[in-house]
Amino acid sequence: MSPSILLIILLALSFLGFQLGKKRSLDVVKGKVRDLHSLPAFYGFYTSLWSIIPALIVMVLWLSIESSWLANSVIAELPEAMRQLPKSQLYLVLNDIKNVVNGTTLSTQADQVILDAAKRYQRLELLSHNLLSLVTIALSIGGIWFSSQRINKDHRARNAVEKVMNVMMVICSTIAIFTTIGIVFSVLFESIRFFKSVPITDFLFGLDWSPQTAMRSDQVGSSGAFGAVPLFTGTLLVTIIAMIVAVPIGLMSAIYLSEFASPRFRGAAKPALEILAGIPTVVYGFFAALTVAPFIRETGEYFGLTVSSESALAAGLVMGIMIIPFVSSLSDDVMNAVPQSLRDGAYALGATQAETIRQVIFPAALPGIVGSILLAVSRAIGETMILVMAAGLAANLTFNPFEAVTTVTVQIVTLLVGDQEFDSPKTLAAFALGLVLFIVTLILNVFALHIVRKYREQYE
Amino acid sequence: MSSSPENHTKVQGKLSTFDIVQKTLAKRRADESRFRFYGIASIVVGLGFLLVLFANITGKGYSAFLQTQIELEINFDPAVLDPENTGNQEALSKADYNGLIKIALQKSFPEATSRVDKKGLYSLVSSGASYQLRNLVINDNSLVGKTVKVWLPTSDDIDMLLKGNVDRNVEQGERRVNDRQLVWIDRLVAENRIEKQFNSAFFTAGDSREPELAGIRGAVIGSLFTLVGTFFLSFPIGVATAVYLEEFAPINKWTDLIEVNINNLAAVPSIVFGLLGLAMFINFFGLPRSTPIVGCLVLTLMTLPTIIIASRASLKSVPPSIREAALGMGASPLQTVLHHVLPLAMPGMLTGAIIGMSRALGETAPLLMIGMVAFIVNIPSSFTEPATVLPVQIYLWADSPERAFVERTSAAIMVLLVFLILMNGLAVFLRKRYERRW
Numbered sequence: 001m002s003p004s005i006l007l008i009i010l011l012a013l014s015f016l017g018f019q020l021g022k023k024r025s026l027d028v029v030k031g032k033v034r035d036l037h038s039l040p041a042f043y044g045f046y047t048s049l050w051s052i053i054p055a056l057i058v059m060v061l062w063l064s065i066e067s068s069w070l071a072n073s074v075i076a077e078l079p080e081a082m083r084q085l086p087k088s089q090l091y092l093v094l095n096d097i098k099n100v101v102n103g104t105t106l107s108t109q110a111d112q113v114i115l116d117a118a119k120r121y122q123r124l125e126l127l128s129h130n131l132l133s134l135v136t137i138a139l140s141i142g143g144i145w146f147s148s149q150r151i152n153k154d155h156r157a158r159n160a161v162e163k164v165m166n167v168m169m170v171i172c173s174t175i176a177i178f179t180t181i182g183i184v185f186s187v188l189f190e191s192i193r194f195f196k197s198v199p200i201t202d203f204l205f206g207l208d209w210s211p212q213t214a215m216r217s218d219q220v221g222s223s224g225a226f227g228a229v230p231l232f233t234g235t236l237l238v239t240i241i242a243m244i245v246a247v248p249i250g251l252m253s254a255i256y257l258s259e260f261a262s263p264r265f266r267g268a269a270k271p272a273l274e275i276l277a278g279i280p281t282v283v284y285g286f287f288a289a290l291t292v293a294p295f296i297r298e299t300g301e302y303f304g305l306t307v308s309s310e311s312a313l314a315a316g317l318v319m320g321i322m323i324i325p326f327v328s329s330l331s332d333d334v335m336n337a338v339p340q341s342l343r344d345g346a347y348a349l350g351a352t353q354a355e356t357i358r359q360v361i362f363p364a365a366l367p368g369i370v371g372s373i374l375l376a377v378s379r380a381i382g383e384t385m386i387l388v389m390a391a392g393l394a395a396n397l398t399f400n401p402f403e404a405v406t407t408v409t410v411q412i413v414t415l416l417v418g419d420q421e422f423d424s425p426k427t428l429a430a431f432a433l434g435l436v437l438f439i440v441t442l443i444l445n446v447f448a449l450h451i452v453r454k455y456r457e458q459y460e
Numbered sequence: 461m462s463s464s465p466e467n468h469t470k471v472q473g474k475l476s477t478f479d480i481v482q483k484t485l486a487k488r489r490a491d492e493s494r495f496r497f498y499g500i501a502s503i504v505v506g507l508g509f510l511l512v513l514f515a516n517i518t519g520k521g522y523s524a525f526l527q528t529q530i531e532l533e534i535n536f537d538p539a540v541l542d543p544e545n546t547g548n549q550e551a552l553s554k555a556d557y558n559g560l561i562k563i564a565l566q567k568s569f570p571e572a573t574s575r576v577d578k579k580g581l582y583s584l585v586s587s588g589a590s591y592q593l594r595n596l597v598i599n600d601n602s603l604v605g606k607t608v609k610v611w612l613p614t615s616d617d618i619d620m621l622l623k624g625n626v627d628r629n630v631e632q633g634e635r636r637v638n639d640r641q642l643v644w645i646d647r648l649v650a651e652n653r654i655e656k657q658f659n660s661a662f663f664t665a666g667d668s669r670e671p672e673l674a675g676i677r678g679a680v681i682g683s684l685f686t687l688v689g690t691f692f693l694s695f696p697i698g699v700a701t702a703v704y705l706e707e708f709a710p711i712n713k714w715t716d717l718i719e720v721n722i723n724n725l726a727a728v729p730s731i732v733f734g735l736l737g738l739a740m741f742i743n744f745f746g747l748p749r750s751t752p753i754v755g756c757l758v759l760t761l762m763t764l765p766t767i768i769i770a771s772r773a774s775l776k777s778v779p780p781s782i783r784e785a786a787l788g789m790g791a792s793p794l795q796t797v798l799h800h801v802l803p804l805a806m807p808g809m810l811t812g813a814i815i816g817m818s819r820a821l822g823e824t825a826p827l828l829m830i831g832m833v834a835f836i837v838n839i840p841s842s843f844t845e846p847a848t849v850l851p852v853q854i855y856l857w858a859d860s861p862e863r864a865f866v867e868r869t870s871a872a873i874m875v876l877l878v879f880l881i882l883m884n885g886l887a888v889f890l891r892k893r894y895e896r897r898w
Contacts, residue, residue, distance in 0.1 A: 064745065067746050068746065158792060162792060162793075162794045165794055166704075166708065166794075168700060169700045169701070169703060169704035169708065170704060172696075172697045172700035172701045172704065173700070173701040173704045173705060173709070173715075173718050174718065175697060175701070175761075175764065176701070176718055176721040176722045176725060176764065176765070176768070177717065177718060177721050179721070179725055179736070179761045179764070180721050180724070180725060182736050182740050183728070183732055183733075183735070183736045186735060186736050186738075186739030186740050186744075187732070187735055187736075187739070189739075190739060248502065249502040249505055249506060250502075251502075252498045252499045252501070252502035252503075253499065253502045253503045253506060255499055256496070256498075256499025256500060256502070256503060257499075257503070260496055260499055269503055269507070272507055272510070273503065273506050273507065275510060276506060276509070276510060278818065278819075278822075278880065278884065279513070279822070279877070279880075280821075280822025280823070280824065280851050280876060280880070281822070281824065281825075282822070282824045282851045282852075282854050282855050282858075283513075283517070283822075283854070283873050283876070283877070284513075285855070285858070286517075286854065286858045286869060286870075286873065287513055287516060287517070289858065290520075290858075290866065291516055321506070321509045324506050325506075328506075350481070352488055352489070352491070352492045353492060353495075354491055354492045354494075354495035354496070355488070355491075355492075357495070358495075375727060378727060378729075379727070379729075381729070382728070382729020382730070382731065382732070383729070384729070384730070384731045384824075384825035385824045385825055385851075385855065388825075388855075389855070389858060389859075409729070409731050409825070412731055412735070412829075413731070413825065413828055413829070416735075416738065416828075416829055417828050417829075417831075417833055430735070431735060431739070434731070434732055434735040437729060437731070437732060438728065438729075438732050441727065441728060441729055441732075442724060442728070445723075445724050445727040445728075446724065449723055449724075449727075
């Protein structure tokens with residue numbers, strides 16, 4: 001049976017275990033609940049945990065090794081000539097077999113060897129699934145039997161259940177750590193492989209980016225250049241444009257909302273501004289590419305400027321608008337946290353509201369505001385879809401906002417989208433770019449969070 | 461103060477503070493109102509942009525909910541459908557329905573005789589119209605031999621023409637619709653045989669290379685699978701983490717490390733999660749590419765920090781007295797949390813989860829990395845089938861050169877925004893309705 005049906009059966013068994021355990025605990029004390037150490041439901045949970053956890057562990061382990069075992073045993077029975085194929089082609093053959101199995105390729109289209117292999121694959125898969133069902137259901141029933149044997153009136157079912165719950169919560173909370181480790185490892189290992197073929201200095205300081213590698217050895221002019229400086233300057237240019245838009249607008253909005261606005265206006269305007277951050281970036285990308293970019297080009301032509309159809313300006317402007325709430329929300333919070341006594345003091349000296357803000361509140365809130373701006377910068381650097389759709393692919397080393405530029409994130413997307421072999425420097429370069437992106441945003445985030453937190457403590 | 465400024469000047473012999481204040485007052489007041497104006501102006505700019513964006517998308521997209529249809533008198537001629545007179549379904553499903561359409565068109569416009577004219581004539585009707593006829597016949601075999609008036613979708617160029625997106629004054633060579641076709645269309649319009657009807661294909665079909673046949677159903681279902689999976693993975697894990705950190709965890713280096721990690725992950729660019737998914741789930745664990753299951757895992761890792769942070773805030777707002785009362789009644793710490801704290805914190809946690817989900821719904825970049833950009837016509841039916849999601853569909857359509865895809869992209873964006881508004885509305889409702897202030 002298929003794993004999903006098996007899962008449903010296991011869940012049903014564990015529900016059954018719950019009922020059995022509960023009933024058994026009541027039977028043991030002949031219905032006098034107060035004689036039991038724990039509430040009857042805990043005995044139920046106890047048995048149901050015993051019925052499902054070992055079975056689930058076996059199931060997960062089984063399924064995680066199943067596919068590679070299936071692939072290996074199918075490949076082992078392929079004709080000799082096919083087995084000698086290089087790894088990437090063998091992978092394609094395997095894919096063909098899987099396609100036949102899944103019915104995506106019509107069985108009449110494939111050749112006989114593949115069909116035979118597919119049949120074998122199907123047979124083995126069925127065998128494996130049946131075996132798995134047998135083992136897990138046996139484990140589940142065994143768990144119910146074993147645990148219900150242990151139920152007596154002094155059995156500390158609650159303590160056992162709570163211990164399991166506690167362990168589960170600890171496991172859940174470590175996922176965050178494993179995610180970080182996973183990110184670091186996945187980008188780091190591929191980057192190291194990349195730096196074996198392209199020296200790290202060439203990557204960081206090279207001025208030429210054209211990642212097309214030769215498909216054939218006799219091809220001309222596509223040896224691939226992996227100098228990432230044009231990408232860095234492109235990212236920088238777009239980020240600067242975005243911040244030129246976002247910082248003044250965001251800050252002034254925050255000041256108005258926190259100092260001038262009535263509670264009612266604030267209650268309406270703040271969520272409305274935050275909608276800007278909630279709109280999917282792909283929507284901004286579409287808007288930037290189809291509306292803003294042509295508008296800028298036409299305006300530019302009117303003033304006699306040549307603006308390319310995909311310009312850094314269009315992408316940067318739209319991204320700046322998107323980032324406004326990142327600046328305004330956090331700055332607003334920070335300025336709200338400035339103690340009222342500072343304001344009162346300034347008013348008592350005769351300062352106007354604007355003067356109070358400029359000379360008292362703003363300096364007091366400055367670290368937090370800087371933190372919020374840094375977070376916005378890190379957000380801008382990591383932004384992808386707007387740039388993919390509106391900033392272009394040409395790796396120009398330029399600071400002219402009217403020209404098309406490309407950024408780190410755009411190149412990651414273009415290098416990795418679509419099917420290509422995974423070992424070429426071209427795809428590995430994406431991971432090296434990802435590493436740079438991760439490190440830069442991590443530094444910005446840590447720094448910004450540190451500033452914001454330190455500042456908050458100051459006034460608490 | 462009753463004394464006049466002149467008196468002060470005379471007594472002091474020089475400008476007093478009062479005078480300085482009086483003199484600069486006008487300037488300072490102007491400065492004050494200017495400052496206020498800047499504030500209002502920037503809010504107006506932000507909100508104005510929002511309005512422009514919505515208006516622009518709606519203005520471009522609303523027309524995609526209508527599709528131009530053409531009425532043809534189709535003769536379901538048995539000689540064409542089933543020349544060998546076998547009478548079985550298979551023959552009917554393989555029959556030449558395009559031929560029927562061509563015959564019907566010829567009948568309506570007998571003047572088209574040259575090859576170029578015929579080609580132009582046939583291209584009035586969508587290439588997918590023959591499938592519609594096939595479905596009609598397969599559902600109702602008695603149609604064979606009858607002559608029926610059928611509404612069929614036009615090709616995207618004609619659709620654009622009737623929606624006013626093709627300029628008739630342009631030279632014929634630069635126009636997608638030629639002069640002969642214009643004449644035919646005008647005649648059809650005059651005969652009321654061409655009209656715009658509700659575009660049901662947009663909601664019921666999967667992706668297609670032909671704009672008039674392309675729909676968002678596949679993408680919506682893919683999004684649904686991905687979101688449901690993400691929710692059922694990330695909500696329990698997020699709540700468990702929040703409960704552990706907030707209620708049980710000792711304060712030590714380890715929990716500190718967890719907290720730092722969560723805060724940092726919340727600000728890691730989403731595309732990095734895509735790299736993680738590609739290297740980890742696809743290349744290392746060998747999960748199938750382009751499938752919702754990998755999408756779920758990536759989006760779970762991405763939304764977890766949001767959910768954890770919101771859940772912790774929600775747990776924090778439950779007053780300690782509740783816990784103390786429960787503990788005092790003899791509840792164990794876990795019972796206290798499960799029976800008393802968690803139900804009270806649940807609305808806040810759900811709000812956080814919904815906001816996390818709405819972020820996940822709009823996310824595109826990490827899903828590009830794990831291959832959910834494939835061109836997929838079939839509507840996915842499980843977590844392990846290749847699928848795409850709504851934002852990625854928008855990205856794919858935005859890249860398509862056909863003019864008709866512009867309105868469809870905008871319409872898909874409208875659908876996406878409606879979903880987002882609904883989700884956020886639900887979050888606001890939950891917060892307003894169930895959140896308690898202590």
